[in-house]
Amino acid sequence: MVQQLFSPSVQHTLDLVGIFVFAISGALLAVRKNFDVFGIAVLAEVTALGGGLFRDLVIGAVPPAAFTDLGYFLTPLLAALLVFFLHPEVERIQAGVNVFDAAGLGLFCVAGTTKAYDHGLGLTASAALGLATAVGGGVLRDVLANEVPSLLRWDRDLYAVPAIVGATMVALCLRYGVLTPLASGLAAVTAFVLRLLAMRYHWRAPRAWHRRSTVREEQPPPSAPAPGVPDRAGR
Amino acid sequence: MVQQLFSPSVQHTLDLVGIFVFAISGALLAVRKNFDVFGIAVLAEVTALGGGLFRDLVIGAVPPAAFTDLGYFLTPLLAALLVFFLHPEVERIQAGVNVFDAAGLGLFCVAGTTKAYDHGLGLTASAALGLATAVGGGVLRDVLANEVPSLLRWDRDLYAVPAIVGATMVALCLRYGVLTPLASGLAAVTAFVLRLLAMRYHWRAPRAWHRRSTVREEQPPPSAPAPGVPDRAGR
Amino acid sequence: MVQQLFSPSVQHTLDLVGIFVFAISGALLAVRKNFDVFGIAVLAEVTALGGGLFRDLVIGAVPPAAFTDLGYFLTPLLAALLVFFLHPEVERIQAGVNVFDAAGLGLFCVAGTTKAYDHGLGLTASAALGLATAVGGGVLRDVLANEVPSLLRWDRDLYAVPAIVGATMVALCLRYGVLTPLASGLAAVTAFVLRLLAMRYHWRAPRAWHRRSTVREEQPPPSAPAPGVPDRAGR
Incomplete structure (x- = not known):
C-alpha cells in the first residue's frame, strides 16, 4: 500500500467533491438532451462513477467502491436534484x-x-487506468446521450492530456519510490492547472496529417478564438 | 441466502420467460433498424442478458449466469428466430x-x-443493482442500435420507476427480515402493475424546471394522448 | 490446459499482429471521424483490446491481459502513430x-x-466468448464513434459468421478431445478464408422476412463498387 495522498477522511471528502462535479456535468448534458428527471439521475450517476467502476472491474476490486460506499451513490443524486x-x-x-x-x-x-x-498492476497499466478513472465517466455519459465522446473530438480543449501528465507523474514517483503525499498533491495540481490553461487558451490536439475526412468540418463553438488564431494544433 | 421467491425450477422458468420477452424487444428493434439475421440475434442476446451480466460482473459472480446456463443463452436465439x-x-x-x-x-x-x-452488497446498492438488472439490457440494446436509450427519454412511458418501486420493496423487506416468497411476489406484481398502468395512462416523468433545451421538441408518438391530455409530468 | 495452438512465443507474436491490424482499423475510423491524435490512440486501443478485455472480465481473469502485457498496450499506440x-x-x-x-x-x-x-466455461459459452473476443473490439470502436456497429448492418460483408465457424470448430474439437495445434490452425485458417471469400464475393446475411423497416434504405457509399469491384471498406 503506497502512502495515501491525504488522510483517509480528507481523501474521501475530495472524492465526494470530484464525484459531485462530474455528476453536475452529466446532469447538465441530460437537461440539454431533454431527458426526464430519471434520465438526469442516471446520467449523473454514470458520469460520476463510471470511470472508477471500470477501474475496479479491471483490477478485480469487486464489489466496486461505487456500490459499497453509500456516499458515492447518493452524491450524484444530490447533484441531479440540484440541476x-x-x-x-x-x-x-x-x-x-x-x-x-x-x-x-x-x-x-x-x-x-x-x-x-x-x-x-504495472506502472504503465496503472497510469492508463488512472487516465480511464478520470475520463471514463465522461465517455460513458456521451455514449449514453448518443453523442460522439467529447474526449475524442478535435474541436474540444485538451482534456485527456492533463490527466495523462498527472498519471504519468504518479507512475514515475512510484517507479522511484518517492510517492509522498506532497508528490501526489503536486501531480494532481499539475493536471488541474494544465486543464485550466487548456480551457483558457483553447489548446487543442492535432489531427492526422494529410487526412481526407468524410466528416463535415464543424464550426468552432462561440467560445472559440477569433478567426486567424484558432486551433494551434500543429497546422 | 435469503429465501427464494419461488422454488428453484419455477424461478428458472420465470427467468427464461423474462429473458424471452426481453429478447423479443431487442429483436424487434433490430428488424426496425434493418439489421441482418446476425444483428437480430446479437441484439436479442444483449437485451435479454445484458442487465444480469452487468450485475454479475459488479458482484463478482463470474462467470456470469448468462455464460453458465445454456438455457439463458439459447432462449434469446429462439426469440430471434421467431422474429x-x-x-x-x-x-x-x-x-x-x-x-x-x-x-x-x-x-x-x-x-x-x-x-x-x-x-x-448493502441495501441501497442491492436495490440499485436490481434496477440495473431490470433495465440494463434495454439500455445496451439502444446503445448498440445507436439510439438514445428509451429509458432516459422524457417522451416514453415510465419504465424505471416501477422497477425502482419493486426493488425498494424488496430492500425494505430484507432490512426487516421479512422477505418471504409472498413479499417477493408482491414486489414483483407491484412493479408489473405499475408498468401496465404507466403504459395505459401514458405516465411520464417530469423534465428539469426552466430548462432551455437545445433539442428539438419531438412530436408525440401516434399512440400518445390527444392534445390537452398530454404529459402529466407536473407542468 | 488444452494444448497451445502454437508455441508460446509464436502465439504471442501472432496476438500482437492481430492487435496491430485491429488497431489500424480503429485508427482509420478515428481519422475519418475527424478525431484528434488522442482520439485516434483511444480508438486504436479500444478496437484492438476491447474484445479480449470483455472476455477476461467475463471469465474472471483479472487483471485482463490487456493490462498485464505491456506489448498489448503499446502495439495499438504504434498503429495509431503510423496512421x-x-x-x-x-x-x-x-x-x-x-x-x-x-x-x-x-x-x-x-x-x-x-x-x-x-x-x-462450457463449450457453447466458450464459442460465444471466442466470437466476442474476435468481434467485440470492433463493436466498441463503432459505439465510441457514434455509429451503428458495422457488425450488425445488413449492408456489410459477412464478418461474424466466419468467426462463428472457427469458434465452433474449436468447440467441437474440445468436445471430442482432439484439439491439436493442427486442428486449431485449421479452424483459424477456415475463419480467415471464409472472411476473405465474404469480402471477395460480397456475401451478406439475410434480413427478416416480410419486414417493414422504418429505416431508409441506404444507398451504397460513393466508394462502392461497380459490380465486380469489391468494396474495400470491409467493415
Missing part, C-alpha cells in the same frame, strides 16, 4: 463548474493510478 | 409483448436485488 | 489491411474460445 430544480442557475456558473471539473480530473487521475498500482 | 420468420405477426401482438415485458421487469428487479444482497 | 503520420498511405493499402484483419479474426476466435474453455 433539476436550478438548471438555469447552474448553467450560469458553468465556468465555475468547469474549474471544479478540472479539479476532479486532477484528483481522479492520481487516485486511480495509485489504486491500480496498489492492486498489483 | 426473423414471423416479424409482422410479432409486431401485431406488440401489446401482448409489452405485457410480458412488464412481467419481466417485475421479476428481474426482484431477482436482481435479491441476488446482489446474497453477495453481500 | 497519424501516414494516413493516406495506410488508406491506400486498405485491401492489404483487410487481409490482415481477416487473419486477426481467425486467430482471435480460436484463441478466445480456447482461453474461455481453459477457465472452465
